Structures are given as C-alpha cells and as structure tokens.
Amino acid sequence: MIKLYSFGPNLNVPDPSPFVLKVNAYMRMANIKFKNIPTVNNLRQSPKGKLPFIVDGETTVADSQFIIAYLQEKYNVELDAFLTDEQKSIAYLIGKSIDENLYWCLLYSRWAKDDTWPVAKEAFFGAMPFPLKLFVPALIRKGVVNALDKHGMGKHSDEEIKSIAQKTFKSLSTLLGDKSYFFGEQACTFDATAFAFLSEFITTSVNNEFNSLARGHENLVNYCNRVKAKYY
Secondary structure (H helix, E strand, C coil), X not given: CEEEEECCCECCECCCCHHHHHHHHHHHHCCCCEEEEECHHHHHHCCCCCCCEEEECCEEEECHHHHHHHHHHHCCCXXXXXXXXXXXXXXXXXXXXXXXXXXXXXXXXXXXXXXXXXXHHHHHHCCCCCCHHHHHHHHHHHHHHHHHHHHCHHHCCHHHXXXXXXXXXXHHHHHXXXXXXXXXXXXXXXXXXXXXXXXXXXXXXXXXXXXXXXXXXXXXXXXXHHXXXXXX
C-alpha cells in the first residue's frame, strides 16, 4: 500500500499543509488506497526536505505535482477523462496560480501576522519540550518571514496581500458558480488542489481577516463542506 508522509491533522484540517492535503484529497477522489504516516519528523527523511512525499513499494516520489503525475500514470487514473483539452489546460494554469500565489498569502496569514501567530505557534510548537519551545518557534518564524520577503509577497503591505487573496477567492467563486465541482458535477484533479487550499482558509480553526474573506463566498464554503462530507 502507498504510504503518504504528512504532518498530520492540525488547525481543524486533515493537514495544515495544502500540498499534503492536495495529495490526500486526490488519492481519495481517485479511489487510491493509501496509509497516512503523520509526523513532522518526516521532514528529516524527505528527499527534498519538504512534505509530502510518498513511498510506493521501492519507489519514492516527492512534491505534490510529481506525486499526482506519478499516480496518474502508474494507476491509470481517469479522474480528468471527462475534461476537454482546453479545460485541462485551464485547470493546470489555475492550479499553478494557486500553488504559487495563494500559498504565499496563506503563509503570510499564519506566520507573519501578529494576531494569528500565537494560534499557529501553539498548534505547531505547543508540544515541543522546554527549553526548545522558547526559541525554536521564533527562529522558524523568522525563516518563513524571510522566505516571504525573498519571494516578493512579504514586500507588499497587509492590505495589498489581502487584495491578492480576495481576487483569487472571488475568481474561484465565479469559476465554481452553482456547480458541484469546478468543471461540472464530478471531481477532477483540479478539485483536489482547490479543496486543499480553500480548506486551509475556510474549514480551519484559524480566524483572521484572510479566513473571513474566503468564508465570505458562500459557494466556496458549501463546496468545501460538500467535498469534506463526501471524501472525509
């Protein structure tokens, strides 16, 4: 059985990493059996130093994009068979926009904002032994903030970053409309990505302005609840 190496449930979501949750959701939607291996210590054995990664027999694959591509080919997944070539292209490009844009908004909302940091600190480091918990969280937070600056997202103002997130939420809301899933009445690969990222804002226990922006789109809230009820 495939082993999915993850962080594990936290913040009221199956995994606080949208990339882990994307793979988790994809395998559920594709009806691929897997065993979840949840612990932050997985980072130490990850081929790329990040999660998720999977182990399928003698094969190890890291990075959500390459994991899904591997699963599609190895297990002949037909989750996207009903999509046109144009829809597949649109789904891919929007998915990469979420991966490379909304992700940084999520990081900012959890790690850089002072009003949310105490919640994230307790969730991610609350069980850390003394005296490590006195300085490790601050060091890791500093690293995340530095990464935000190097990416460019961290150089924007709070209002500008919220504007970027809101435009993404509004666009996704428009694309979804009154459909059950983003490209019709059945799930496709893109839905694994959309659900994973939207859940990190909508169904999470975190409450800040970014979460409120996402929850302000009723159809996105209903979408997350619908996918969660069916697959989880």
